[in-house]
Amino acid sequence: MKLNQQTHNMELISTDKKNAVLKSMARILDEMRGEIIAENKKDLDAFDPNDRAMYDRLIVNDAKVDGMISAVNQVHDMPDPVGKVLADRTLDNGLHIQNKTAPFGTILIIYESRPDVTIEAAVLAFKANSKILLKGGKEAKNSNIILEKAWHKALEENGLKTDWIRLMTLPREETQAFLRNPSEQLDLIVPRGGERLISFVKEHAQCPVLVSGRGNNFLYVDKEADWNKTLEVILNAKTDKISACNALDKILIDENLPEYKQKVVELNTILREAGVEVLADEHVAELDSDSIKVENEDTWYEEFLAMKSVVATVDSLENAIETINKYSGGHSSTIMTSNNDRAAKFMEQIDSAAVYQNASTRFTDGGAMGVGAELAISTDKLHHRGPLGLDQLVTNKYYVYGDGQVR
Template sequence: MKLLKTEIKNKVLQSMINILDERREAIIAANKQDLDAFTKDDQAMYDRLIVNDKKVDGMIQSVKEVMSQEDPVDQEISNVFLDNGLKIYNKTAPFGTIMIIYESRPDVTIEAAVLAFKANNKILLKGGKEAIHSNKELVNCWHKALAENGLDSDWIQLMTLNREETQAFLKNPSQKLDLIVPRGGERLIAFVKEHAQCAVLISGRGNNFLFVNKDADWEKTKKVIVNAKTHKISACNALDKILIDENLPDFESKLKELNETLKANDVKVLVDKDVSKTLSDNQLISDDHIWYEEFLALQCIVGTAKGLDDAIEKINTYSGGHSSTIMTEDKEAAFAFMQQIDSAAVYHNASTRFTDGGQMGVGAELAISTDKLHHRGPLGLKQLTTNKYYVFGDGQIRV
């Protein structure tokens, strides 16, 4: 793959900034076609589908942020000079061609493409059928920006395949694929892992947990819970499960207070057997499998834990490995929790809603990886490169 100079990449991004602003009305009009065709039976997906002036401004800002970042390609990672005279440099390099499969969110068409392109990768965008008009218009904008700077449209391609066609493509791709990022639920991830012939980087489910330790500041805790649960229910970093230490002072009264607070925010509160003794009017969970589920809805579970170790065990058993929070005034307990919880992001006294590229200082993100290879957490510009070794010699042979 040809390596592009930073200057030409940034010129494309500047063109894209201008085009997004110029084509604002056309983008919103295309999105209206998608919204009008959507049945609204999935409120979280509908929320993610919406493109308005604020969303277009966000797209423009994402491109600006990536344009301002250092080119991640050909950066030295390490160097070693051997006694035999070999000079070995490890440097960053593009993956090659990345395919991302995602649903609903047209802004991914901007964020994924801008990151892949700046990191010198080609990208295949397999958006959901519910956003087809929005995505076509946005990719047309990309192609115009590329053409204005003398580059081929193949750098950024929209794929409009159905499920069967996607399966066939994954099994026998018509072009070389180096990395696939399925950004969606467990069924999508399983589908891609089953059929893909190249590396797959998982952008997994949320199903995020919050544990209330026995010494937690209760007012602070309620504030964090409400934000994490209700701020944006369609986000993968939204809160789903709340575990409360059964040794929390005034346990029953605080349970009732939390229940009323969540109900006042239109959140349906399901409870485990222990909590149901206090919140007897709430729906009791009947199947433990629900602890594995990501809700993407105004719904949560409130359960108990028999202290810190029990909470850690439950979270590591059921969570999606995305984000977990402990509410405590005990710094040692917080550190133990953060060390032992197996999640991409662990928090002390803060909302899970901060697991986001922009909020974590990464900028635009391709996805939130719950994989452990090659990166975990927000996939920003630097994370869309791999590496290779440059070895310089003068006739050395191995003996």
């Protein structure tokens, strides 16, 4: 039997050995700090700074290197996710059956601009005993090459092959050809990017795809919302980091909110003062002549990644739930209310990976949710939803111990 693909035997590395690699890596990142920042400068010099969201993601400075080191140290300190016993039973026929966590094998992650993903994705995959192929964007090529060099140093220092962590620097056409007909077995693909990338990968992948979904996050202001808290949460969710997939895009205000008209105008004024362009549905546009009316329904589906937001009116909780489930990216949704029954209904019925009561959507993040470094934020329902941390980066396997039993 001839295989047209390279098959892989998944060698299990001991926890001590994996942690030794991570210890080396933390030190090497610090030693190579100057080189890493210099290589990143080449990428920044070639990039258009007017694309602010993308430019912000591309920057590597001292603080970013510190963040990379801390991500490596954090994963070093976490328990090994492989080989955990999920279930253990002995049947009447004497078979002893254990279900244990097991590595995926080889993971391909496709991402743009952010060089810190080259550290975060690889540290998680490696600790979870999977090989990883890193397909970064061409805009971060120099940064990624130097970071791969650091990984290879850490692996070699500990007597491991460098093929555990590899950068793919193929141009787009060759990457597409690789996805259609991979030259080696892939067990999981994680596309982190726009709709076009995700649909291309889903169409051509020969293995499971875990979608790191778009944002397009919603916040609903219920009639029993605390208005001061609401303003603080909206400002944070919208303006704290516009390049993040957990930033806020759409704000729905219940028309039954006391002093509804004044509050809409106050909110829009505060948003504009913070530099946010306010788009409005017809009701809000009537109340606030400085807002820009949404003319195209596509805007409702759009993740902005920019200083703009839609402010619109709903007449009930049910109307808010229906609107959010129709247009959102299934990432994060917030209700601002002091009524816990309505909050519970909202949180149960909204189809998002993370639902909030009285808090900013900006917390949908591995670190902020206490999961640690994350590979992605999944908006898929299989096999995990939300921040994909170390414990979610494994599959499972049944170990069955017998003594000649036949069925």
